[in-house]
Amino acid sequence: MSRRIPASTIRRLSHYLRSLEDIEGEGRETVSSEELADRGQTTAAQVRKDLSHFGSFGKRGLGYRVDELRVRLLEILGVDRVWKVALIGAGRIGSALFEYPAFESRGYECVAIVDADPEKIGAMWGALRIRPPEEIESLIGSLGIELFILAVPAQAAQQITDRAVGAGIKGILNFAPIRLKVPSHVAVEDVNLVMQLEALSFAITQRG
């Protein structure tokens, strides 16, 4: 029941949630920390310590009720509700993300698409019309958008971020390979695939 939670704990909670969904699909009703650990590349003690930050959800001698723990993890991770998301940048990566069904199944609902290209503005993607960047502030306000998926070229990313922050955005999933400057109350997660490839080549070179 502590205050500051390690980022690594959060990543593991997401894994536990996914494992619980699998286990529920197998028709099981309870699960032990040891089994969650096995499915998640961690240890039973780590599972229990992670969960203990948020309360005590298990029964000694028995384990955790799968459905109960699943619901608690949804609450902890904040995915027990719908999040309104805007996609900024209707390019190659943006179009792949827009059609990716995993977001919506976790409650991340894309309610707006923005692009600067005059050829794209006005086009329909599914039920959504692509909007120009000038409308960013009004879209955030009128649609209750809290999250941005930012998939624009690096040189446009900071400027858009500044406007989004001004309009009250709360979190940004950033695909542009730059470090966005945001005030401390705005959360940013970076997706940097080149860095991940570099981690692979480092690991391989190291052992080699």
Added chain:
Amino acid sequence: MSRRIPASTIRRLSHYLRSLEDIEGEGRETVSSEELADRGQTTAAQVRKDLSHFGSFGKRGLGYRVDELRVRLLEILGVDRVWKVALIGAGRIGSALFEYPAFESRGYECVAIVDADPEKIGAMWGALRIRPPEEIESLIGSLGIELFILAVPAQAAQQITDRAVGAGIKGILNFAPIRLKVPSHVAVEDVNLVMQLEALSFAITQRG
């Protein structure tokens, strides 16, 4: 000059490399740990500690020679050469990745594309013809492929991984939302965007 390097150090080295390229573009010849720290959201002591794992590259009173350190980081990260990469899964995310120029500019060269869809097999993407999964082993062998970018549905991912591992693959950038089982000499980096969105909604919910 130590043995086991923290993953967080490797991530920061990638950032330093990117900063050095920027600094070189500005025509500067030397840089201090303090300036690298400012550009990388870390501290000067951290920069020096990170680098000290691999040797001592600076000059006291002066700092680091930009070009020299850049080249050393390229070597350390293993990107001072070309890596042959195969793209497995020519779907939505696969097509975005294939056209992403940042990979090739770091020496990650896509030399093969594989897909199981009979409609896609045989089609040309740029200069490459899409291959069927049966050819995975022979492609790895004949083209010297060391890295996979795995962009297939989750239920196909483990099976392809097993075959790739059998054929000698060394690293996998995995987009499928499952934890791949691989022997310890194979490196895996997972890209899991849903988990990153969950980290955002957790952070926002927490402060809220």
Added chain:
DNA sequence: CGTCGCTTGTGAAAAACGTCACAAAATCTA
């Protein structure tokens, strides 16, 4: 009801990681 087997929750110990502080090395100035 008492005991037995199982599994949690959690302080305490250990390990990993980051920060601090300063001697040493280099340049610059005069």
Added chain:
DNA sequence: TAGATTTTGTGACGTTTTTCACAAGCGACG
């Protein structure tokens, strides 16, 4: 050449995160 100035490299220190170990809680069963 001496002294002032700058900035590295690194051991010592502090904090965070993981692992360990076990008392306590729960169900089952005779």
